[in-house]
Amino acid sequence: MAEYRKELEGQPREKILKLAQRITDRIGHKVTVEDPEYWGLAAVVTDEMAEIALHMKVRKPMRLSDFVRVTKKEEAYLEKILYEMSYVGLLEYNWENEDHEKQWVLPPFVPGSAEFVNMHPEVIEEHPEVAHFFDQMTRLPLDKVTAKVPLGGAGIGMHVIPVEKAIHAINETKDIEHISHWLKKYDGKYAASPCSCRMSRASMGEGCGDDPQDWCIGVGDMADYLVETKKGHYVTYEEVLEILQRAEDNGFVHQITNIDGENKIFAICNCNVNICNALRTSQLYNTPNMSRSAYVAKVTKQDCVACGARTIVIKTELTVMTQEQLPARQLVRHILRFKAI
Numbered sequence: 001m002a003e004y005r006k007e008l009e010g011q012p013r014e015k016i017l018k019l020a021q022r023i024t025d026r027i028g029h030k031v032t033v034e035d036p037e038y039w040g041l042a043a044v045v046t047d048e049m050a051e052i053a054l055h056m057k058v059r060k061p062m063r064l065s066d067f068v069r070v071t072k073k074e075e076a077y078l079e080k081i082l083y084e085m086s087y088v089g090l091l092e093y094n095w096e097n098e099d100h101e102k103q104w105v106l107p108p109f110v111p112g113s114a115e116f117v118n119m120h121p122e123v124i125e126e127h128p129e130v131a132h133f134f135d136q137m138t139r140l141p142l143d144k145v146t147a148k149v150p151l152g153g154a155g156i157g158m159h160v161i162p163v164e165k166a167i168h169a170i171n172e173t174k175d176i177e178h179i180s181h182w183l184k185k186y187d188g189k190y191a192a193s194p195c196s197c198r199m200s201r202a203s204m205g206e207g208c209g210d211d212p213q214d215w216c217i218g219v220g221d222m223a224d225y226l227v228e229t230k231k232g233h234y235v236t237y238e239e240v241l242e243i244l245q246r247a248e249d250n251g252f253v254h255q256i257t258n259i260d261g262e263n264k265i266f267a268i269c270n271c272n273v274n275i276c277n278a279l280r281t282s283q284l285y286n287t288p289n290m291s292r293s294a295y296v297a298k299v300t301k302q303d304c305v306a307c308g309a310r311t312i313v314i315k316t317e318l319t320v321m322t323q324e325q326l327p328a329r330q331l332v333r334h335i336l337r338f339k340a341i
Helices: 002-008 014-023 036-044 047-053 064-071 075-088 109-117 121-126 129-137 151-155 175-185 196-203 221-228 237-249 277-285 328-337
Strands: 092-094 103-105 158-160 190-193 216-219 233-235 253-257 267-271 310-314 317-321
Touching: 014 036, 014 047, 036 109, 036 129, 047 075, 064 075, 075 092, 075 103, 092 221, 109 129, 121 129, 121 196, 129 196, 175 216, 175 237, 190 221, 190 237, 196 277, 216 221, 221 233, 233 237, 237 267, 253 277, 267 277
Parallel strands: none
Antiparallel strands: 092 103, 158 253, 190 216, 190 233, 216 267, 253 267, 310 317
């Protein structure tokens, strides 16, 4: 892309090119300097960082002792550069092992480093190409696979949290009651961070007018990662509920990460359907399975009284709503959830 030629001048940075090829999940694609995988990384990753990262495999944790063994470098040097790599968003880390020892992970681009890079406003300002990097990495890898994705997303990206409860007050939803399952699971460790979708798309001139701050909530070890790498700040359970309620009031869609199986998440996002890169994928490809929940919505004849309302049964509980009773943005959200009806 012409606007990023400043990153492409001179000889290709071979370590960046190799790293981009390692991380990309585009099927059968050989990365070149013209690709977002290359110029997105080139904007924020040094060759020194790339050299360390090339000892890693995507989503395969490594402890400090592992880095010492494979790089032959001193612990002090490695601790410093691993923090720098985490700060820019190339790496994430957690303590999810039996020894509760810190381990670093090379994530995919999405969900992963392309988002983390876009959580520092000063980085977006200095390197506006990273916003386009994030945009393209939400689309390009899915060109060949999106239409084949089953209900619930099959571990790709994120998916919408279902209602799961009857809506007692017709004009509001009860999503927060379901989200509290995840909040309680992570026992008070939460961090609020800016929305990378809102910030990056605003940088591209395609923003929605929302304040991007504090819409994404990291839980568990991700909360520590966000705070320690200056991407977020700790919040209490009550503050999280306030954020979720504001999202409800604005008709935003609650989504959770979907790449670690049914017993783990690392983030809850409150997404605006106008600019969310995850929801947009379903709309671009007309494949709602990418975003909708794994619950199947259906009408049951014995419960229907032909009132003209939208009747939805989820896990045997009845929800009734009409288009007139839902604000427009909430209606869009429910259509996304219950596309099968």
